[in-house]
Amino acid sequence: MEIPKKPVPIVNDWARPFWDAAKEQRLVIQKCKDCEKHIFYPRIACPHCSSDNVEWVDASGKGTVYSYTVVESNSPSAFLKDIPYVVAVVRLEEGVQMLSNVVGCEPGEVRCDMPVEVTFEKLDDEFTLPKFKPATR
């Protein structure tokens, strides 16, 4: 059976700044200029106050693992060669959460509340995915 390709991010005008920045190894998130709250995932308007006065800001890239799992079998077939891999919900310093992968350590070393920092993994010529690795300090 032909192995399907990994799903690629769906890009439109509202999502593009995020993926353009990731390609340059920068993690950006949105911030509402009216209610000052950070926003993830990227949206057409602020989900807290509905303002469309929303800007892109650099995130520190630092956060902690909120919850995680190590996928050991039955993954989507495009990911079978990556097994075992870590799927985690990371809480960024800015207060928003992202679902991503924890890389750069043994999957068995990942723990809740573990400090992590962003790292970037190239998916293909078009996309780079922001992932997280154990914080260096």
Added chain:
Amino acid sequence: MPKVAVIGVGQSAFVRAYPGSIRELAFEAYREAMHDAGIKAEQIDASVVCSAPEYDKQRTPAGLMAEYLGLNPQPTFYVESVCSSSSSGLRTAYALIASGLHDVVMVLGFQKMSEISSAESQERMGRGADIQWEAPFGTMMPAYYALHARGHFEKYGTTEEDLALIRLKSSTYGLINEKAVFRKELSLEKILEPKFIATPLKVFDCCANADGSSCLILASEEKAKDLCRKPVWIKGLGMATAPINMAGRDSFSGLKCAQLAAKRAYDMAGITPQDVDVAEVHDCFTIAEMMAYEDLGFAEPGQGPQLIRSKETYKEGKIPVNVDGGLLSKGHPIGATGGSQIRTIVLQLRGDAGPMQVPEAKIGLVHNIGGVGIYGNVSVFGTE
């Protein structure tokens, strides 16, 4: 609010691969429900057809089912909320009757999971979550529930053994349910074999795919008293929604949609969790049943493990849960699951549950979750 009753229930056997198409599969539950209610097709004023369309080859299946089951020319509606589709169908049918628009409404749930290959099914199942911001990271259903299991373990000290006890209970009752797909005896050692899908969830923490159908016949108070000897009344319906993506969740130790749906259902029924005599909960994974104990108020937050350790959710316990084997043993044909849970509770309240019967059950509850806590449906039924 006008009273609405369930006057007939039916379910196909849940099997690995049903030999017929979705038409014959649906007919199996339909025939049983119609026989149970003792009515004919022309007495049904409208139908609500429920499935998860990503598994269906047939487009717009409500039209097909209305034709095949002989329900033309009456109105039909197609309702979807993934794994809780037929509970959403119940809510829709209730509204159609309570509004006075129709008197007798059928809720048909079905899914032929084997209609597509299991690899393709796995890919499509992932599409029930956020495909734009999560799928690129290799997510899948067990991983999403595993994030919640880790959250529960971390917050309350729950263990893999606690989850294994839930599977052990399930297999006990799967053995005595002749419509269940998984009817093997399981030992704790077997359940605890370290065959991980997504840590801490192992093979036996996950329910089996199955093909199946379920059918409910609902009627207005007047029609129910006219047509049915033992109507079971819908006492409370609660539904709530929560963010589809993990970025929007502030807790991984319970499901917000279930907590709110439960509160709404209890308020409408005018009861408390302690009044429930028997419950069916959405145990697509063992951790889902554990969270349900707490989300429904059968245990305080963090006390779910105590409930299963002391066997209080067995048939002889203070709150029997999933004594038909639940999704873990019965199987989980997405669109049919809620209707099957409701059927079990209706049989319990009528005293017709056979070897699974909980003595003197007067109030029953169904907890049916769509996706990873996107849609929460909690329904309360009573004999009066």
